[in-house]
Amino acid sequence: MLVSFVSSFRPVSQRIIFPHCRHLSTTLALRTESVKHVVPPKKRVILSGIQPTGIPHLGNYLGALINWVQLQNDAGPEDELLFSIVGWHAMTLPQKPKELMESRMDMLAVLLAIGIDPKKSIVFHQNDVLQHTELAWVLNCITPIGKLRRMTTWKSRLAASKNLTEDAEMDETGLNVGLFTYPVLMSADILLYRATHVPVGDDQTQHLELCRDLADQFNRTYKAKHRLFPLPIALNTPSKRILSLRDPTSKMSKSSPDPTSRILFTDSPSEITSKIRVAVTDSIAGITYDPVHRPGTANLLTILAACTGEDVHQVTKRFEGKNHGALKSEVTEAVQEMLRGPREEYERLKEQKDYLLKVAKEGAERAGEKAEVTMREVRQRVGLA
16 A cells, blocks of 8 residues: 655656646746846655555556656656655554565565666655654644544555455454554654655545644644744646456455456566456457446556556557457556566565665665654654753
């Protein structure tokens, strides 16, 4: 699950994944005789996170990770990007310690393999920066319980863990305090670095609203000459919602008991072929894009369009007079080609344990320095320093 965490923005590629708006810093030209002075663009601090709960699937890749790379590559020299592997968030549901440890390193290898550059972005493990939990506690102490009760996170996460649909009725059986206060920790993740922009999907909008509320409440409760926390803006970008290959009424998920329902980042070409071959479609002749009445077919068209960077309606026109066999064949080829390079790089990086540890250590040090600057002021304002 991604924790991914405006006026108008600097253009980003059409393959960016979330509904978006852009933030262009205002440029003011002042003329004094023949000299032109330009106000420099405003710095953006962009933060997002991903849980280390297994190898990402195609939905994660097309839904968020490609977007991270585009944000990094399109960032201006004044921008700062932080990408966090959020182990504490993973613990809100039961985890096996050995598997969690391995998953943390695997996720770091995945991020590097897809093109996240530790020289351009700060890449780190959340749990290596203890100030995350320190700020979370401070924010817990100013968060009304009513706001948390209105959050839908714990319901959707419990439903996913039990392989239930998102709209299934859920009681509080299995709800722990960590999961209940999960949105507060997410707010701490964002505010600790005074992030100005946060990439979010539709399911995270509610969390960012809470984050903005808490930032404003802290600033008003603990006043000083300047406000400490900016109110972060949603960095929305066009989203590709990838559905289960076996049940196209629900999202592709790692928790589904059917492994053929998802394509993993590490799947071999033959595994990709076999999974797409058995993908659920329908018995209607021809290929049309109709997400409501033909969700399986529409899902394959969405995947193909995301892989090629085309508009889904343009892709659909290519299949006039063709059948599902032709569509599945082209989707298979496109997915294999898209994942081939990153998968090979992942396999190479996974064996370089020392390098991964070095990247994690350096990322944590850079993130920790920024986090401590914020927490020193937080402690002073609340009376703990």
